[in-house]
Amino acid sequence: xxxxxxxxxxxxxxxxxxxxxxxxxxxxxxxxxxxxxxxxxxxxxxxxxxxxxxxxxxxxxxxxxxxxxxxxxxxxxxxxxxxxxxxxxxxxxxxxxxxxxxxxxxxxxxxxxxxxxxxxxxxxxxxxxxxxxxxxxxxxxxxxxxxxxxxxxxxxxxxxxxxxxxxxxxxxxxxxxxxxxxxxxxxxxxxxxxxxxxxxxxxxxxxxxxxxxxxxxxxxxxxxxxxxxxxxxxxxxxxxxxxxxxxxxxxxxxxxxxxxxxxxxxxxxxxxxxxxxxxxxxxxxxxxxxxxxxxxxxxxxxxxxxxxxxxxxxxxxxxxxxxxxxxxxxxxxxxxxxxxxxxxxxxxxxxxxxxxxxxxxxxxxxxxxxxxxxxxxxxxxxxxxxxxxxxxxxxxxxxxxxxxxxxxxxxxxxxxxxxxxxxxxxxxxxxxxxxxxxxxxxxxxxxxxxxxxxxxxxxxxxxxxxxxxxxxxxxxxxxxxxxxxxxxxxxxxxxxxxxxxxxxxxxxxxxxxxxxxxxxxxxxxxxxxxxxxxxxxxxxxxxxxxxxxxxxxxxxxxxxxxxxxxxxxxxxxxxxxxxxxxxx
Amino acid sequence: xxxxxxxxxxxxxxxxxxxxxxxxxxxxxxxxxxxxxxxxxxxxxxxxxxxxxxxxxxxxxxxxxxxxxxxxxxxxxxxxxxxxxxxxxxxxxxxxxxxxxxxxxxxxxxxxxxxxxxxxxxxxxxxxxxxxxxxxxxxxxxxxxxxxxxxxxxxxxxxxxxxxxxxxxxxxxxxxxxxxxxxxxxxxxxxxxxxxxxxxxxxxxxxxxxxxxxxxxxxxxxx
Numbered sequence: 016x017x018x019x020x021x022x023x024x025x026x027x028x029x030x031x032x033x034x035x036x037x038x039x040x041x042x043x044x045x046x047x048x049x050x051x052x053x054x055x056x057x058x059x060x061x062x063x064x065x066x067x068x069x070x071x072x073x074x075x076x077x078x079x080x081x082x083x084x085x086x087x088x089x090x091x092x093x094x095x096x097x098x099x100x101x102x103x104x105x106x107x108x109x110x111x112x113x114x115x116x117x118x119x120x121x122x123x124x125x126x127x128x129x130x131x132x133x134x135x136x137x138x139x140x141x142x143x144x145x146x147x148x149x150x151x152x153x154x155x156x157x158x159x160x161x162x163x164x165x166x167x168x169x170x171x172x173x174x175x176x177x178x179x180x181x182x183x184x185x186x187x188x189x190x191x192x193x194x195x196x197x198x199x200x201x202x203x204x205x206x207x208x209x210x211x212x213x214x215x216x217x218x219x220x221x222x223x224x225x226x227x228x229x230x231x232x233x234x235x236x237x238x239x240x241x242x243x244x245x246x247x248x249x250x251x252x253x254x255x256x257x258x259x260x261x262x263x264x265x266x267x268x269x270x271x272x273x274x275x276x277x278x279x280x281x282x283x284x285x286x287x288x289x290x291x292x293x294x295x296x297x298x299x300x301x302x303x304x305x306x307x308x309x310x311x312x313x314x315x316x317x318x319x320x321x322x323x324x325x326x327x328x329x330x331x332x333x334x335x336x337x338x339x340x341x342x343x344x345x346x347x348x349x350x351x352x353x354x355x356x357x358x359x360x361x362x363x364x365x366x367x368x369x370x371x372x373x374x375x376x377x378x379x380x381x382x383x384x385x386x387x388x389x390x391x392x393x394x395x396x397x398x399x400x401x402x403x404x405x406x407x408x409x410x411x412x413x414x415x416x417x418x419x420x421x422x423x424x425x426x427x428x429x430x431x432x433x434x435x436x437x438x439x440x441x442x443x444x445x446x447x448x449x450x451x452x453x454x455x456x457x458x459x460x461x462x463x464x465x466x467x468x469x470x471x472x473x474x475x476x477x478x479x480x481x482x483x484x485x486x487x488x489x490x491x492x493x494x495x496x497x498x499x500x501x502x503x504x505x506x507x508x509x510x511x512x513x514x515x516x517x518x519x520x521x522x523x524x525x526x527x528x529x530x531x532x533x534x535x536x537x538x539x540x541x542x543x544x545x546x547x548x549x550x551x552x553x554x555x556x557x558x559x560x561x562x563x564x565x566x567x568x569x570x571x572x573x574x575x576x577x578x579x580x581x582x583x584x585x586x587x588x589x590x591x592x593x594x595x596x597x598x599x
Numbered sequence: 600x601x602x603x604x605x606x607x608x609x610x611x612x613x614x615x616x617x618x619x620x621x622x623x624x625x626x627x628x629x630x631x632x633x634x635x636x637x638x639x640x641x642x643x644x645x646x647x648x649x650x651x652x653x654x655x656x657x658x659x660x661x662x663x664x665x666x667x668x669x670x671x672x673x674x675x676x677x678x679x680x681x682x683x684x685x686x687x688x689x690x691x692x693x694x695x696x697x698x699x700x701x702x703x704x705x706x707x708x709x710x711x712x713x714x715x716x717x718x719x720x721x722x723x724x725x726x727x728x729x730x731x732x733x734x735x736x737x738x739x740x741x742x743x744x745x746x747x748x749x750x751x752x753x754x755x756x757x758x759x760x761x762x763x764x765x766x767x768x769x770x771x772x773x774x775x776x777x778x779x780x781x782x783x784x785x786x787x788x789x790x791x792x793x794x795x796x797x798x799x800x801x802x803x804x805x806x807x808x809x810x811x812x813x814x815x816x817x818x819x820x821x822x
């Protein structure tokens with residue numbers, strides 16, 4: 016524009032200058048001619064000619080100048096148009112780039128070495144809830160939360176130290192309204208033409224990805240935490256390679272160093288030697304059949320401690336057609352320990368009640384020992400008399416001594432039985448005949464039956480198959496039921512007191528033992544509570560007897576129950592599964 | 600049920616006495632049997648009171664050794680059963696643990712002895728000797744009495760009447776007046792009575808009358 020105006024003014028000035036020069040010359044010649052000393056002299060004519068020639072020359076000059084000027088103007092005009100075009104193109108391009116710069120969904124910042132925002136695009140400012148002008152000239156730290164500022168500063172510092180290198184990082188920014196957004200920043204320090212050091216930063220909003228990542232991380236953390244709490248680790252086993260992938264908790268359970276994967280062989284080395292073959296077989300079989308499996312086994316730790324674990328696995332077939340197992344392994348040591356402690360407590364309680372029961376049976380037991388002792392003493396006296404005879408009757412004496420041995424042994428057996436009964440022995444399950452056990456118990460309660468005037472009837476069919484049971488515990492159950500039956504008949508005066516013990520094989524091929532009395536029976540409201548601990552209808556007694564009996568029978572895989580008789584009294588019965596050769 | 604120990608027929612006290620043992624414990628039965636055999640006593644053992652009652656018992660001096668503690672029926676109850684059935688056999692009780700009320704009850708009911716197991720053999724043998732002796736005496740008494748009864752049964756009603764008055768200490772004359780017959784007839788009756796009753800003297804007859812329980816009030820009691 017400026018150039019155009021200058022050109023126009025220049026053209027008119029030139030014309031005016033030329034015109035006025037011609038006019039001035041013409042005026043000077045005219046004046047000189049009119050007022051000169053010799054207007055008709057040749058010199059005068061010469062002068063006129065010269066004047067006219069000068070005028071003509073001026074005119075020609077003016078035309079030439081005009082033409083040249085037009086030509087120049089044409090050239091100048093063309094150039095201006097070209098320039099105009101170029102400028103237009105540039106302006107267009109700039110607008111386009113500005114458009115890109117302003118609205119490309121990337122936040123652009125340009126900051127100086129001190130972190131003052133030199134430039135920011137509209138998108139960038141808008142993403143942060145600001146207008147461009149609100150950010151320009153401000154410290155870029157304004158868009159970072161307090162806790163991220165030093166990170167931002169250090170990142171910029173790194174860029175400044177490595178001019179021309181691109182650095183990228185993820186950082187949290189804060190909007191004008193206080194909400195935060197996660198960005199991935201790519202930054203680079205460059206030196207401007209004016210030698211100023213600036214940092215160019217392009218940021219991309221990654222909040223959504225970050226949230227998804229956080230959610231995933233959170234979920235993983237929850238899972239890991241849940242695994243830790245439940246002591247359950249997960250694993251994946253590729254049977255083809257014998258390679259196992261473990262979760263964090265699985266590593267913790269097996270006490271292995273964390274690694275991307277472990278070898279099945281190494282894991283088997285951690286399995287308790289007594290369980291190793293079985294575990295190997297289970298896995299081999301499952302791998303071969305491609306079937307789900309579950310098994311429990313022990314781990315022997317390097318410090319010698321033992322862990323009980325239970326593992327389950329689901330079989331899947333991978334892309335290559337190989338069987339792969341996805342499973343979970345739970346550390347059940349705590350439960351095992353609690354179970355064994357419970358078991359021990361129950362055994363202790365059972366023992367205490369056994370001793371208590373025996374205390375109540377003291378008179379019976381004394382009688383059972385006294386009986387053979389009396390026979391021994393009597394036989395010994397008789398033996399002396401046989402020997403004192405003239406002649407001594409050695410045959411009779413020998414026979415008598417044999418009786419003494421038998422009776423002595425019998426007394427010893429009673430004591431053995433009592434001792435075994437009060438002994439605190441661990442479970443010793445063995446195949447045994449139920450009728451033998453019943454008879455052993457009966458031998459201890461003879462006196463009790465007698466002193467309570469109770470008639471005992473036994474219906475013990477021979478040839479019942481054996482059951483797998485702990486003899487002492489079974490004796491305890493039967494003894495308890497017998498004593499209960501005797502006590503239940505104590506108030507009975509108007510009818511015979513009869514206790515019937517029967518054994519038989521029931522429909523489910525289990526040995527069934529019933530103890531029936533003709534006592535006071537079981538009140539309907541007490542029927543459900545009979546087997547509860549500390550429930551008793553007796554003035555003396557802890558109320559533990561039946562509760563213990565039930566737990567003993569349950570531990571043998573049987574069931575203890577009570578029912579009222581059709582007539583007077585109650586019947587207690589329990590079942591025991593038969594001993595099978597393969598059940599051990 | 601003939602041949603019960605106390606049945607008053609055909610008694611022969613000369614026969615060997617028998618010891619009966621009732622105990623449910625086989626070893627104790629055998630031990631007692633052994634002991635009695637070692638001193639030459641005849642012995643028979645039973646496992647229960649019922650078995651004892653079912654068996655045919657020899658009619659000799661005997662005693663019963665009974666365990667207080669028997670299944671179904673205690674020794675004391677059995678003692679009562681025997682008494683009720685008029686089976687008067689001396690009983691020696693054995694018990695595992697003697698308690699005083701039981702002992703008292705047994706002794707009151709006529710037990711010879713009450714021994715606590717284990718007992719001294721001599722105590723048992725002494726008790727058995729005593730019991731058999733007691734049984735022999737009572738059997739002798741029973742036999743004498745039953746002889747008397749038999750002889751008394753041969754008397755006519757009038758003779759019984761006269762015997763009652765004679766043994767009450769009345770003179771012949773008083774008797775004649777009492778029952779309204781001649782004195783001579785009284786004398787004849789007396790002679791028959793003395794002969795039939797095999798009385799050696801009047802005091803002898805008086806003792807017989809006492810044993811028979813004959814008093815002056817009635818001439819016909821106690822058959």
